[in-house]
Every structure is written in C-alpha cells, then in structure tokens.
Amino acid sequence: MKKRILVVDDELDVRTFVSTLLETNGYRPITAENGVEALKKIRENKPDAVVMDIMMPQESGVLLYRDLKTDEHLKNIPVIVVSAVAQKTFNHSQKMLDTYQGTVLPPPDVYIEKPVESDELLQTLKGFFEPKP
Amino acid sequence: MANELRDNEVSEETDRCILLIDDEDGIRKVMQIILADAGYQVIEADDGLSGLQLYYQHIPSIVITDIKMPEMDGIEVLSRIKESQNDTEVIMITGHGDIEAAIRALQLDASDFITKPIHDEALTVALRRAKEKLTLKRQIRFHTNQLEQKIAAATAELAKISAFQANLIDNSLDGIVAADEYGRIIIINSSAQRLTGYCADDVAGRLNLGDIFPAEVVDRWIACFEPHEGREDHGLAHINTVIHSKGKESIPVRLAGVTLKQESHIVGCVVFFQDIREIRRLEIQLIQSERLAATGESVAGMAHAIKNIVAGLKGGVYVVDKGLELKRNDYLKNGWEMVKRNIAKVSTLTLDMLTYCKERTPEYSFTHPKELALEVVDLMKSRAEEFDVELLIEDNHALAPVAMDVDGMHQCLTNLVNNAIDATRPEVCGHGDGRVILRIGQRPGWAVHFEVEDNGCGIVEADRSKLFTTLFSTKGAAGTGLGLLNVEKIVREHNGLLEVKSEPGHGAVFSVCLPEHR
Numbered sequence: 001m002k003k004r005i006l007v008v009d010d011e012l013d014v015r016t017f018v019s020t021l022l023e024t025n026g027y028r029p030i031t032a033e034n035g036v037e038a039l040k041k042i043r044e045n046k047p048d049a050v051v052m053d054i055m056m057p058q059e060s061g062v063l064l065y066r067d068l069k070t071d072e073h074l075k076n077i078p079v080i081v082v083s084a085v086a087q088k089t090f091n092h093s094q095k096m097l098d099t100y101q102g103t104v105l106p107p108p109d110v111y112i113e114k115p116v117e118s119d120e121l122l123q124t125l126k127g128f129f130e131p132k133p
Numbered sequence: 134m135a136n137e138l139r140d141n142e143v144s145e146e147t148d149r150c151i152l153l154i155d156d157e158d159g160i161r162k163v164m165q166i167i168l169a170d171a172g173y174q175v176i177e178a179d180d181g182l183s184g185l186q187l188y189y190q191h192i193p194s195i196v197i198t199d200i201k202m203p204e205m206d207g208i209e210v211l212s213r214i215k216e217s218q219n220d221t222e223v224i225m226i227t228g229h230g231d232i233e234a235a236i237r238a239l240q241l242d243a244s245d246f247i248t249k250p251i252h253d254e255a256l257t258v259a260l261r262r263a264k265e266k267l268t269l270k271r272q273i274r275f276h277t278n279q280l281e282q283k284i285a286a287a288t289a290e291l292a293k294i295s296a297f298q299a300n301l302i303d304n305s306l307d308g309i310v311a312a313d314e315y316g317r318i319i320i321i322n323s324s325a326q327r328l329t330g331y332c333a334d335d336v337a338g339r340l341n342l343g344d345i346f347p348a349e350v351v352d353r354w355i356a357c358f359e360p361h362e363g364r365e366d367h368g369l370a371h372i373n374t375v376i377h378s379k380g381k382e383s384i385p386v387r388l389a390g391v392t393l394k395q396e397s398h399i400v401g402c403v404v405f406f407q408d409i410r411e412i413r414r415l416e417i418q419l420i421q422s423e424r425l426a427a428t429g430e431s432v433a434g435m436a437h438a439i440k441n442i443v444a445g446l447k448g449g450v451y452v453v454d455k456g457l458e459l460k461r462n463d464y465l466k467n468g469w470e471m472v473k474r475n476i477a478k479v480s481t482l483t484l485d486m487l488t489y490c491k492e493r494t495p496e497y498s499f500t501h502p503k504e505l506a507l508e509v510v511d512l513m514k515s516r517a518e519e520f521d522v523e524l525l526i527e528d529n530h531a532l533a534p535v536a537m538d539v540d541g542m543h544q545c546l547t548n549l550v551n552n553a554i555d556a557t558r559p560e561v562c563g564h565g566d567g568r569v570i571l572r573i574g575q576r577p578g579w580a581v582h583f584e585v586e587d588n589g590c591g592i593v594e595a596d597r598s599k600l601f602t603t604l605f606s607t608k609g610a611a612g613t614g615l616g617l618l619n620v621e622k623i624v625r626e627h628n629g630l631l632e633v634k635s636e637p638g639h640g641a642v643f644s645v646c647l648p649e650h651r
Contacts, residue, residue, distance in 0.1 A: 010560075013474065016467045017448030024455045034560060057560035115444035118451065 002028040003129055006047040008038035008064070009082075010056040014116075018051060018082075021118050027125070035059025039067055042074060049128055051121070054083035054090060062093050069105045078128045080121070084114040148264070150191055152176045154184030154198040154210060155226065163251055164197065171257070181205030185213055192219050195263050197247075199226045200234045208234060211241050220270055222263035226251070308386075308408075311393075313401045316342045316351065328386075328408055330379035345376050346388075346404065354390065354402060373409065385409040438482055438613040445475035485615040488544065488622070495538030495626050497650055502532050502573045502581045505539065509546045510571060513554065520558040522567035524550070530573065535580045536650030541623040546571065548616040549585040549643045555612075556589030556641065563590075579630065579646040588640040597633060620645075 005027050007018045019029035030045055032038035036059050042050065050068065054061035061083065068074045081090065091107065098104055110124045151173045155161050161177050168175050176191060178184035181198070182205045188196060196214060200207035211223050222244035227235055235246060244266060245259040302309050308325030312318045318340045326332055329345055343351045350372065375383045388406035392399050452468030455461065506526050517524040550571060557567030569587045576582040592600070599605040601621035606612030620643075624631040627647050635641035 013445040013448055013471050016452060016471055020452040020455055020464055020467065024459065057558075115440070115447075 002026060003048040003125075004028045004030060004045055005049050005051060005125065006030045006032065006038060006042055006045065007051045008032040008035065008056070008061075009053040010034060011053075014053070014082075018116070018121070021121065022125075025122055035061065035064035035067075038064055042068070042077070047077065049078045049080065049125060051080045051082055054081060054085040062090065062097070065094070065108065066097060066101075066103075066105065070103065078109045080110045080112060080124055081108045082112045082114060082116045082121070086113065087111040148194045148267070150174050150176065150193040150195075152178065152184060152188055152191065152193045152196045152198075154178045154181060154196070154202070154207070156180055156199060156202045160199070160226070160249065160251060164256070167251070167253055167256055171260070181207065181210045184210055188214060188221075189217075192221070194220060194267055195222050195224065195244075195260065197224045197226060200231065200238070201228065208237055208241065211238060211243055215242055220267060220274075222266055224259045224263055305405075306407075308406045309403060310342075310345065310406075311401060311403045312342050314399055316354075318342065318345070319401070325406070328378070328384060328406075329376065330382075335379070342402075342404075347374055347376070350374055350388070354392075376406065387412070434614060435482075435486070439479075442475050442478050442482070445471060445478070449475060482613060482615070485613065485619055488619045489615060493626070495541055495623075497536045498539060499534035499536055500539050500542075501534050502583070503528050505537075505542060505546065506571050506573055506583070509543060509550055512547060513550045516551070517554050517569065520554060520567065521565060522554050522557045522569055524554070525568070525570045527570055527572040530575055532573065532575070532581055535647055537627060537647055538623070541626065542647075545620045545623040545645065546583060546585065548620050549645075552616065553585050553587035553589065553641070553643075556591075557587045558589075561590050562588075576646055578648075580649045581647050583645045583647075584642055586640065586642045591637040591639050592633070592635040592641055593637045597635065600633060601631065 003026075005022050007015055007022070007029050008031070009015050009018070010033055015031045015033075019031050022029040030041055030047060032041050034056050038050075038052065039059075041047075052061050052064060061081065065079065065081070068077065068079065081087075083090070090111065094105060094107075109128070112120060112124070149172070151168055153161060153164055153168070153175050154177075155164075156179050158179070161179070165175050165177065176187050176193065178187050181202050184196075184198065185205070188210075196210075198207040198210050207225055211225065214221050214223055224245045224247060225235070225238045225243045226249060227238075227246055228249050238246070244263045247255045247259050302320065303322045305322055306324055308328050309320065309322040310318055310325050311320035318336050321329070321331060321333060321336050321340075331340065331345070342354065370389050371387060372389070373385070373387050376386050376388075378384055385408075386406040387409050388404055390402055390404040393401045393403060449468050449471030452464050452471060454468075456464030456466075456468055503526075506528070510524055510526055514524060550569060553569040554567075556562060557569055559565045559567065567587070567589065569585065572584040572586060574582045574584060596605065596607065600617050602618075605617075606614040621631055624645055624647075629648060630644070630646040632644040633641060634644075
C-alpha cells in the first residue's frame with residue numbers, strides 16, 4: 001500500500017513539482033491550496049505525512065500546524081514544513097501562540113527552507129517510514 | 134577690606150604721634166604741654182637733620198616744624214618729607230612777617246601756619262585741619278584704590294570676552310567679513326582669508342566690500358544702509374553668488390549678511406559665507422552612497438525574484454523529464470505549463486526592469502481616456518474572471534483626448550488594475566464580492582484624473598510609504614515590487630500626480646492625474 005502524503009501550498013508550481021516528485025517515487029500525493037482545504041482533506045484521507053507551506057492566504061501554515069497538533073486523531077502525523085519563512089520566525093510565532101493559548105506544541109518533525117531540493121525531501125520521507133532499527 | 138583695616142591701624146598709631154622740630158627749648162616745652170594735654174605722644178627734635186631722622190623712624194602723621202633753624206631749615210625738612218610720599222601733614226611755625234618763607238612753604242604743600250608766640254587755639258585749629266586733610270586724603274586714596282581694582286577687573290573681563298569673541302570669529306568655519314558704514318573692510322577671519330587669499334594686512338581699511346563681493350550684492354547692501362520707514366529689513370539671507378579672490382578667481386558661495394546698528398544708526402555690516410564647492414562635494418558623496426545602497430537593495434530584490442522563477446523552471450523541467458521517462462502525458466502537460474508560466478514571469482520581469490531603467494521622455498499623442506481604459510479592462514478581463522472579481526469602467530465626463538504616452542499609461546493602468554485584482558481575490562481579502570473600478574474623472578488643474586478603486590484587503594500604513602520608493606511587494610514569490618516603481622516613474626515622466634488612499638480591510642484607491650500638455 002502506497003503511503004499517502006498531503007501537500008499543501010498556494011503556489012501551483014510547487015504543488016505540481018512536489019506531487020510529481022512524490023508520485024514518481026512511490027508515494028500517493030494529495031494536494032491542497034490552503035489551510036482550510038488541507039485540514040478537510042487530512043480528516044478525510046488520514047495521510048501518512050504532511051508537507052506544508054507557511055505563507056498561504058486564508059488559513060496560514062502557522063494555524064494549520066496548531067490545528068493538526070492539538071487534534072487527538074491527527075497529532076501523530078509527521079509534518080515537514082517547506083517554507084521561505086525562516087525556522088526561527090516560525091518557532092517564535094508558535095511560542096507566542098503557546099503562551100496565549102496555554103499549550104505546549106512540539107516543533108515540526110522537519111523544517112526545510114525553500115527552495116526545496118528533491119533529494120532532501122525524499123530522504124526525509126524515507127526516514128519516517130523505514131522500520132526503526 | 135584688608136587694606137582699609139591696615140590703613141586704620143597704621144593711622145591710629147601714627148596719628149597719635151607728633152614730631153615736633155624746633156631749635157628753641159622754650160617753644161618745644163610750651164607745645165609739648167599743649168599737645169600732651171590734647172592726648173598726643175610727642176617726639177622732639179632740636180634741629181632739622183635729627184628731626185628728619187626721627188621722622189623716617191616713626192613716620193608720624195603730623196609734623197610741626199619751625200622754619201628758621203640752623204643747619205637744615207623747616208622748608209628743607211618740609212620738602213624732604215613731601216618727597217617721601219607718606220601721608221604726612223606738616224604744620225609750619227613762623228615768625229611775624231616771614232612772608233617769603235610762608236609762600237615757599239605753601240608751594241611745597243604745607244598744611245598750615247602757626248605764628249610765634251604759640252597760641253593754644255591756633256594750634257588746635259591747625260591740628261584739626263591737618264587731621265581733616267589726612268582723613269580726606271586717605272578716603273580719596275581708598276576710593277581710588279577700589280576704583281582702580283574695579284577698573285582692572287572689568288578691563289581683564291572685557292579683554293577675556295573680546296579675546297573669546299575674536300577667537301570665535303577667527304575660528305569660524307564660515308568666512309566672516311565685517312565692514313564699517315563706508316563699506317571698508319575691517320575684519321576678515323581665517324576662513325575668509327583662506328577662501329579669498331587676502332591676508333589681514335591687505336585689509337586694514339584698504340579693501341572695500343566691492344573688492345570681494347559682486348556689485349549687485351553690495352548694491353543691495355547699500356540699499357539696506359539707507360533708512361527705511363517701517364521696514365525691519367536688516368540684511369541679506371542665504372544668497373548663492375560668486376565672490377572674487379585676491380587672484381581674481383571666482384568662488385561660488387552661499388552668503389548671508391546683517392547690517393550692524395547702534396541706537397538705530399547703521400555702523401557697518403557683517404557677511405557670513407561658505408564655499409559651496411565643499412557643500413556640493415559632500416552632497417554628491419551623499420547621493421552616491423545612497424545610490425549604491427539603493428542599487429544593492431535592487432540587486433537583492435531582483436536576485437530573489439529570479440531565484441523564485443529558476444526554482445519554478447527547475448520544477449517544470451523535472452516534471453517534463455518524468456513525463457518523457459515514464460511516458461506520462463499528464464506530467465508532460467503539467468510540466469510544460471510550469472515552464473511556460475515561469476517563462477512568462479521572466480519576460481514580465483525583464484520588461485519591468487527595462488521600463489524602469491530606461492531614461493525616456495514620453496512620446497505624447499492625443500488619446501481618449503475612455504479608449505485607453507477600455508483597452509486596459511479588455512486585457513485584464515480574463516484575469517478578473519479567473520479570480521471571480523468584477524471589473525468595471527466608470528466614465529461620467531466623456532473627456533476630450535488628452536496628451537499622453539499611450540504605451541506608458543497603458544502599462545501604468547494595467548499595473549494598477551492588476552494589483553487591485555490581486556488585492557480583491559477571495560482568498561486574499563476574505564470575501565467573495567471583489568470589485569475593481571477604473572474611473573475616469575476630472576480634477577481642477579489637471580487634464581484627466583484616473584482612479585483605480587478596489588474593495589480588497591487594503592494597505593497598512595507602514596507599507597504605504599514603501600510603495601513607490603523601494604522594491605516592495607506583499608505578494609510573496611508572485612511579486613517583485615517593480616510594478617509600482619514603474620507606475621511612479623511613468624507618472625513622474627508625465628509631470629503627473631500619483632496618490633494612494635487606503636484603510637486596511639477597506640480597499641484602496643490609486644489616483645493618477647495627468648497635466649494639460651503645453
């Protein structure tokens with residue numbers, strides 16, 4: 001059974017490239033254009049991992065990440081953030097929201113700054129699904 | 134105060150002491166009794182010479198001496214005592230009819246005369262006068278001393294202030310030249326000497342304002358010298374002009390001057406001036422460094438935009454490769470679309486860069502504003518439909534043709550409408566009633582007033598100031614910031630007016646006004 005990976009990015013170029021990359025390497029990509037659509041598709045499809053952008057119109061990646069990590073059924077899905085936003089900035093905004101909402105969310109499993117290199121993304125996904133020694 | 138005290142101590146002791154010089158024992162005895170009665174301590178001498186010796190030992194305030202004495206007479210004693218410059222009053226004892234000696238004694242500043250035989254009252258009066266004279270002299274000297282001290286202090290203070298002011302004038306970085314009411318230069322400071330080549334010795338009343346400053350400036354000065362009824366005009370403020378150096382070189386300067394008044398009389402004038410060449414050099418340096426900074430910023434902005442496009446192209450190439458490799462038509466189609474989209478982005482970017490870099494004057498032709506607006510809307514219609522945005526034209530004036538560079542204005546309005554559509558897309562502004570209006574109107578003083586109004590996300594104030602000055606974009610990878618820079622450039626080339634009004638969340642209005650073509 002192929003692993004299902006949800007790819008959310010508002011840029012068509014990124015969605016096309018990442019989904020082709022995943023499909024030709026033995027995964028089943030599912031795409032979404034924004035955070036709202038992504039959350040709906042994650043609930044419907046229960047993907048094995050999420051590859052997400054941060055800067056998106058409507059619901060941003062910052063909020064989507066919080067929705068995932070605070071949902072009992074979704075919080076164990078590995079998340080790879082692929083963004084032009086620096087990791088420090090992302091962590092900072094999460095920490096602020098943690099303070100505000102009284103939560104303590106774990107950091108993303110992997111954070112890749114754009115532009116994404118195909119090898120890096122594939123190696124990362126492989127690491128998630130290989131049986132741990 | 135200390136001086137005054139010491140003077141009193143000295144005088145009290147010496148005032149009680151009287152030196153009595155007479156060769157006649159009888160007279161000395163009589164007077165000794167009278168004086169001792171009056172409370173004086175009397176020192177006696179029986180001839181002039183020993184009297185003088187005693188005088189130098191005790192320096193008494195009052196000396197009473199007989200005139201006629203052997204060896205050294207009273208006149209000689211008087212003259213020696215006066216030579217000593219002490220405060221001593223000398224009372225002369227004289228016989229009847231000794232007029233000649235009396236006159237001589239008076240000339241030598243004797244205090245008084247008493248005649249033989251000695252009368253008690255005459256002696257008392259003479260003593261009182263002598264004491265009054267002493268007191269008066271001491272007071273005068275005391276006040277004189279005080280005055281002298283005050284004058285010395287004031288003079289020193291004045292000298293200090295004057296030296297400070299001279300220093301100030303001389304060390305000023307501005308050239309300073311001062312002239313008297315006839316226009317003769319009397320002060321020329323170091324900076325002015327350095328600039329003009331004249332030295333202080335050249336000046337000294339031999340140089341006139343006209344030798345350095347141009348005639349028109351001097352004439353205006355002289356006009357200031359004339360009394361004006363109710364005019365508070367005292368000089369010239371910040372004129373750019375050219376002055377003449379000693380070597381007849383022309384030096385561009387910026388100068389200011391004031392006339393100097395003393396109780397409403399004009400007594401001269403002062404001119405302050407700076408070498409503009411130095412100021413210009415600094416200005417050019419500043420502009421160059423600003424230009425370098427702006428260039429750095431632009432290059433970084435461009436690099437970012439190009440990097441995004443390259444990433445898109447690489448992705449497209451990857452997808453096409455997979456399509457060829459796996460014979461997948463859908464990959465080929467998707468990848469090819471990616472490549473085409475990014476090539477389109479490169480050409481737009483290149484066109485924007487060219488527009489921005491090219492120095493050009495608008496090629497004017499008379500165009501109906503409505504026609505231009507229709508063309509722009511026609512071009513942008515499909516894009517507006519793609520994002521569910523309504524695009525309208527409003528034209529209530531049916532304006533006559535206006536002179537403009539059609540290509541430039543087309544690019545300008547297209548850019549603004551394109552931005553408006555981006556700001557009004559449902560996923561950006563949060564509502565689905567996006568509407569963009571391209572309005573053609575009038576505004577007093579302008580030939581035409583275009584407005585691009587949207588009901589999109591608006592622009593926060595912090596961003597508004599950056600719109601037309603830097604490569605600024607809120608569209609992430611989709612924008613470069615060049616579009617609005619070009620809008621500004623095109624409007625500027627038309628001598629037009631560009632304005633933006635916006636409130637975050639309540640849309641934005643961009644205004645472009647074009648002037649009547651001369």
